[in-house]
Amino acid sequence: MSVTRPTTPVTRVTPDVLVIGAGLAGLACAHDLLASGLRVDVLEASDGVGGRMRSDRVDGFVIDRGFQVFNTSYPQAKRRLALRDLRLRPFTPGVLVHTDQGRVHLADPTRAPRTVGGLLRGGPAAPRDLLALAALSARDMLGPVRPLKRAEDHTTRTAVAAAGISEEFADLFFRPFLSGVFLEDELETSSRVFHLVWRSMLRGTLCLPSDGIGDVPAQLADALPADTVRFESPVDRLTDDGVLLADGGESAAGVVVVATGPEPAVRLLPGLDMPPYRVVTTYFHTAPASPLAEPTLLTDTRLRFLNSCVLSEVVPGYAPAGSSLIATSVLGEDTGGRERALREALAETYGTDTAGWDLVTARTIHDALPAMPPPQPLTRSSRVGPGRYVCGDHRTTGSVQGALASGARAAREILRDLGR
Missing domain, CATH: 3.90.660.20 (Protoporphyrinogen oxidase, mitochondrial; domain 2)
Incomplete structure (x- = not known):
């Protein structure tokens, strides 16, 4: 569950870095900066950590x-x-697909091998589709990750077809399943992102x-010093010396990291390139x-x-x-x-x-x-100006991994720029 902490008055030392936003990216960035010896304050507009993950x-x-x-x-x-x-x-390693002919259970054959026979004996999937799916999954799951990141980028539909999977099976399985993963129903997401997400699903457990789900950011927050996150502290704008809070107060710091959702990030950093959500x-x-x-x-x-x-x-x-x-x-x-x-x-x-x-x-x-059509950069620099950084899943890929990795990258770039 989301963590809320009482806002008791404390004597604060001017931090080296202000992080705006206590979502996954901001918490990861703050953790890495604190671990490197910097003083960090996290300003969170709401009453708890997690952002969308509460x-x-x-x-x-x-x-x-x-x-x-x-x-x-x-x-x-x-x-x-x-x-x-x-x-x-x-969750069960697989999905239950409702079709016009009834429900079909499509399980991960590496974890439920007994289901393969049923699919082959008059099931909805042709043998060639199952073989193509097995080959695609084996390559993504067992092969090195670097070729997946460096491959030419197309849509997911193009990648599925290139793997030898028929349009009928793509519409039976991939399209309805991935619509809930990428929040779009045309298989238009970057093929690079698809292969990386498919790899992670095969190698892990949902x-x-x-x-x-709020326990995930709560655990990250619990690893920070108790007074690191300042709740109900919305930021009005950035200043030359730090930030101006919505209540008129000011917080000073030489470095500011914007780790908010897309709308406040664009407001605080005018001109920031932000994908649609x-x-x-x-x-x-x-x-x-x-x-x-x-x-x-x-x-x-x-x-x-x-x-x-x-x-x-x-x-x-x-x-x-x-x-x-x-x-x-x-x-x-x-x-x-x-x-x-x-x-x-x-x-x-x-x-x-x-x-x-x-x-x-x-x-x-x-x-x-964030929408992730091709060509989709898998990571982008957090630097947006002197002493100004930004992180979030819009700088990488839309996932827990992407948000955490973006916060980690922002911390690395800040430390590098500070000579630390």
């Missing part, structure tokens, strides 16, 4: 701010986090922390009985939603005893009548009556993920 309690349910998962294979996460303390609970809305329903007795992602070939999941099957503690919590994400805003149409689609895809489901809440995230 969890709330609503009527006894754990509600993450949008549907999110944690991948155990991310190098930055393995380096910075005590994964055991997160008490991770895994999980949820037992107390909510994907908007996603997640509806959280509760039901008296679980509509799917397994911790599996459900996708839809008709793309009426990005994905759906019974969260309480993944982590029972996400719902009070005797209730189930179902999270379903769609592209765009929460508009009138959309929840009713979604409920009808869920009744069909889950094969159950949803009339008795109750809507706990809906969460719209306007800056959920």
Whole structure:
């Protein structure tokens, strides 16, 4: 869950670096700078850490701010986090795809080899598609990562076709599954990003922390000195000497790092090159009985939603005893009548009556993920001017790994520029 700390008065020493924003990138940057002996203050506009990666309690349910998962294979996460303390609970290694002919279970054959026979014997996937998928997965999973980063960049659809996968299988599996990963439903994301994300999924496990996704940034914050993060301290603008706070106060520092979301970053750093961001809305329903007795992602070939999941099957503690919590994400805003149409689609895809489901809440995230069409740079410098730096997933790739790596790069460049 997200950490909040009392704002008790402390005697502050002028920091060497001010980091604006206590999301993953800002926390990683602050940690590395502190570890190198610099004095760092983190200014956070809200009452807790995490940015988009926070969890709330609503009527006894754990509600993450949008549907999110944690991948155990991310190098930055393995380096910075005590994964055991997160008490991770895994999803099924595969997806359940709803088609016009019914539901199809597509499992990772390296972890569920018994499922391959069913797919070959009259299943929805042609043998040549399964062979092509196996070859693509083996290359991405077992080969060196450098060729994936340096390959010519195309769209994901082009990369899937180049691997020998038919358009029919791409629309059965890749398009609905990756729409929930990249928050776009045309397979237009950079092929470099696709291969790296596919590699990470094959090498790791998709999980949820037992107390909510907000436990990830909370653990990062707990590793900082207690007075490092100053909550409810929104920044109005940067100054020659540091920053001017929204309440009229000033904070001085020779170096300022902007580690906020896209809108405040552009406001604080006019002219900053910022990609467009994907908007996603997640509806959280509760039901008296679980509509799917397994911790599996459900996708839809008709793309009426990005994905759906019974969260309480993944982590029972996400719902009070005797209730189930179902999270379903769609592209765009929460508009009138959309929840009713979604409920009808869920009744069909889950094969159950949803009339008795109750809507706990809906969460719209306007800056959920940066768009990553080709050509997509995998990392960009954090320097934007003398003593001015920026970090966040918009400088790398839209992922936990990308956000943490961007914060780490900003710290390295600051230390290098300071001769440290």
